[in-house]
Amino acid sequence: MTKDVLGLLIGMALAFAGWFGGFGAFLLVAALGAIGFAAGRFLEHGGDVRALLLSRERGGR
Template sequence: MGKDVLGLVVGMALGFAGWFGGFGAFLLVAALGGLGYAAGRHTERGGDLRDLLVTERRQR
């Protein structure tokens, strides 16, 4: 999926959330979309999702 299509889908999702759910739903969808984008970007660059969830690493 190209970046233009992805932008269209995200824009439509935010528009529907704003129209049907109000401004609070708009902000929630925008925040969750940002988190999803960050997690996807991290995994695309070779990261592991467990790296984002682990708060402490033990060195031996």
């Protein structure tokens, strides 16, 4: 799937959420989409969840 088609689908999902659910639903869909995008990008580029959690425990305080 190309990036322009993916952008179109995301825009349509946000539009439907805003139209039928109001502004709160629009924000919820946008936030969950951003979290899903970040998680997918992290895992796609060889991210290791255990390494992320361990680095937070060591230097996050």
